[in-house]
Amino acid sequence: MANNEKGYLALVLHAHLPFIRHPEYEDFLEEDWFFEAMCETYIPLLDVYERLTAEGTDFRVTMSITPPLCNMMADDLLRERFRRYYSLRLELAEKEVVRTRNTAFYEVAKMYETKFRRIRELYEDYYHGRILDGFKKFQDLGKLEIITCGATHGFLPLELRKEAVHAQIKLAADDYRKHFGRGPRGIWLAECAYNPGDDVFLKAEGIRYFFLETHGIIYGSPRPRYGVYAPVYCPSGVAAFGRDMESAQQVWSAETGYPGDHRYREFYRDLGYDLEYDYIKPYLHQDGVRRNIGMKYCKITGKVQLNEKAPYNPAEAREMAASHAGNFMFNRERQIEHLEHFLGKKPIVISMYDAELYGHWWYEGVDFLEFLFKKIHHDQQSIKMVTPSEYLTMHPDNQVVQPSMSTWGDKGYNEVWLNGTNDWMYRHLHKQVERMVEMANKFPSAEGTLRRALNQCAREVVLGMSSDWAFLMTVGTAKSYSTKRFVAHTHRFNGLYEQIMGNRLEEAWLKDIEWRDNIFPEMNYRVFSTEETQKAAKS
């Protein structure tokens, strides 16, 4: 079967959440984003990889696990809180199996019980609370390629100082080495935001490739000979892979509309609202307000009111996911055959998605992926799944093109992260970076409390740089939380800066901030120094 393929498919999933961890509260609403994604996306994906490997199904997937996500997955406090989260869900699911006996909701109640038991089994018995080890296992087996991302998902085209770009990349690569035992081969630039020239900092860390939205490649210069169906080399020698819109559309398209099928799970009917208050209250947050708790019993059903939704049938939904996977594969086969004929070369199709689309937004999306991997392995010969590294090893001869500035956001450039809702941030952010660089240059080898304070300053700057805050302000969800976060990091940074420069550090306050914002325990503030940045740029 070797070499019969007509082209390659690289499935790329971007797993990211901003760093949200509030030890100062017993119970914090926004931490749920992480726990939900753990239960609905990250652990179910590992479950799929476990099953495929046990069955002997070969597969390839490329997945970013961003440094904030790595830091949350490895954090003791969040690990404890996650245990509390899934244990409560499991307790409720077990009660529900009894309550729903002889009703139309019994099957779906059983589904949640099985699901949360499996989550507990994987999390505790397989990975002993360290799910990064689970991902590492599949990377070491050669099935999964884990890539990194800017240290805090920083939006690089809106940074004025190269020191900031260097810090985002260098911290990320160091964090990756710590968790996965080798350097990252690829990176997902946050928001696929590329600023020409920043690739030299990737090269300095040994990163061989990154991803771009379609127009980043096709508006590149000179004209890319194979469009987005072959990577190009930036002048630095780092490869850029472009997103295939046809397969992106396939999942979102109105005609096939995978996630909108009426048999799939309805997102907006949730037990948090459906069940009697006293019964559900122990599973809500401490404020007792009804919210989604992630257990949903209905299917989309059709164009009916929320109160007319029919009971969810897990078996029927799984069958549909299999059928959609078949449809997706069929379309990729035709696409790849057509491209191979047209290009006179084996194309590589890059299908890029947010990981959380699968499982969290589209509940059956993880099943869909499992079926897709199996079908591609067993049922066809045109497509070979690869990671970008494998492709570059097989096809090292690629055109040199300077890609265009671009992002995957609305309108294709920087407007989502720079508009009337968030442009006020940059004045403060840039000032922090400037001050951070000033301090890193002024103190080449600080020790003791001063060193701790400088490292904490660096943590506050990078936390403020997360593209998530600007994004959330734009879309208007969690606008107040994201504003508060940006303001808090700015205050903490400015306070520390004044204390350091005035030589009057208050250690108790420093300790308090270290306890709150503990991302990157091994932080070295010197990543912001001009000297290190210039060294990296010249490497």
Add this chain to the structure above:
Amino acid sequence: MTSSGQINKHNTTPEAEHKALPEGYGTTEASLLPRDPNWMFVYWEITENSKKEARKQHGEDIFTKGRQVIRVYDVSDNGGSRYFDIQVMHDAKSWYVNVQDSGKAYCCEIGLVLPDGAFIGLVKTNTVSLPAGRVSDVTDEKWMAVSADFDKLLQLSGVEYIGKGSGEVAKSLAQRWEMLRAVFSRASSWGVSSMSSQTLHQAKPAEKKFWLVADCELILYGATEPDAFVTVAGRKVTLNPDGTFSMRFALPDGIVDLPVKAVSQDETDSREIDIKVTRATTTDGK
């Protein structure tokens, strides 16, 4: 975390909490950021000291008699140091700058233009290189493609989706579903329905066991400014409050011509889209 939300027109102001941050940092400086091929964002701070300095050099009344402007320089290699001015209010501290030519390098200088035309620069920004926003004119001998092939390659690469991040795609699909739903629930503006016209009234042939009926209809939909005047094939269309519209037509064999025209409320601007649909039905006659 979904990363490609779209810009919401009804959400344009910052959360009040940001006022807790300092107004300025006590240094005269200005920065320029790229937004897209034709837009940049500039912010600046000019301290009282710098203003005092300027007054001392150029005259006490320069801030009252001069206009504050952003001088935008084209600093590309072939730009020939061309510039233009944008007048801004004296208390402005940031501005969005629109430039005609994409793909060039720009920098800005905040300053004053005096009644005699003299320019007093107060602070200059960094330089920003904007993306071209289009296919490059440069081809590569070693990797050259035939130009007709290149057009096809662009299509295959999804040139039509440029700028539609996944969030935007989802939004446009959501709108489409909303429209279809509006049509099917007869809530649409025109309420054209040919549902009763042919197909469903064709009775099932009684004497034959096996049978087939099939027909086809046409749905046209679109969106414009909510206060625009829109016609389809010369007939006025009533818009939904959000500016969308949709119609459902019977679709007979032959060519249907549906010119869609929108005129802005002040009648200074208009757009036209002409849609032609051809239908050809054949049956095996059994």
